[in-house]
Amino acid sequence: MKARVTVYPRREILDPQGKAIRDALSRVGFPGVDDVRAGKSFEISLAGEDPEAARRQLRDMCERLLANTVVEDYAVELLDGGAGVQS
């Protein structure tokens, strides 16, 4: 089973990288960009067939390692077999 985990700075927290990228986009000719959040994406291959168990495991991975929940939010997404349902 393949999954994608995305980790982003939390909305209420200023994201210095995202802001710099927004300003750079404006400089190269995209003035209409209101906001950019710069995060990370992980592609994870998992053994097992149970989508619920996989999602549970992925959330646990985020809580324990992949995200720092003090400053980051995360989303997990199954890319096949799990109908791509976000949680």
Place this chain on the structure above:
Amino acid sequence: MKCGVVVFPGSNCDHDIYHVLKHVLQQDVTFLWHQDDTLQGCELVVLPGGFAYGDYLRAGAMAALSPVMGAVKRHAGAGGLVLGICNGFQVLLEAGLIPGAMRRNQNLRFLCRDVYLKVERTDLPFTWKFRPGQLMRIPIAHGEGNYEDAPERLDALEANRQVVFRYVTPEGERADADPQWNPNGAARAIAGVCNTGGNVLGMMPHPERCAEPILGNTDGLTLLASAVEAGSQVLGARR
């Protein structure tokens, strides 16, 4: 007092703090390897600066899960002294020994220069040799020192008197919004934080880089001398 300096793959200030503890402060010092799960009886444990595990994922995230950190957590839980400097502070945050988290510096640059700190607490094992409100000039060298936490958690941190050092002007005034004096944009200009027990301290600036007259600055020596002297008193009293 017996001091241990933890060495992670990617630590690069380990020999600096070892030198100050051993040759300037004449202490018994040993290196502690990240794969070890004991502290060899060390009373003061220092997590040094550097880029532990290459700062992969997030600064300090991988190091926080290494075997030695289990021993460091037990030591901290028993009231033992733990000092995290720069990357060591980031490791303490990721290990949950100190609340909060680090973001990239506000200007996105690696900053390497002197800053001014105000010592907010002088009743800790790490700071008892300072005068109340004393200022320090001390170097920083980091890309991620922009301390952050939720506003209510920052309020709790202040209420518990866990803010030990704050970035200030050379006159000792707060200038939180001025990048010259609050260089990385840290929330409430926070440069150093302790746990509620006061036995674990994390700080971004480098006291070991200003601890000898030949370096032109000994402000950091006051902190390290406090730790090694108070530490033996505290631990001696407990035995």
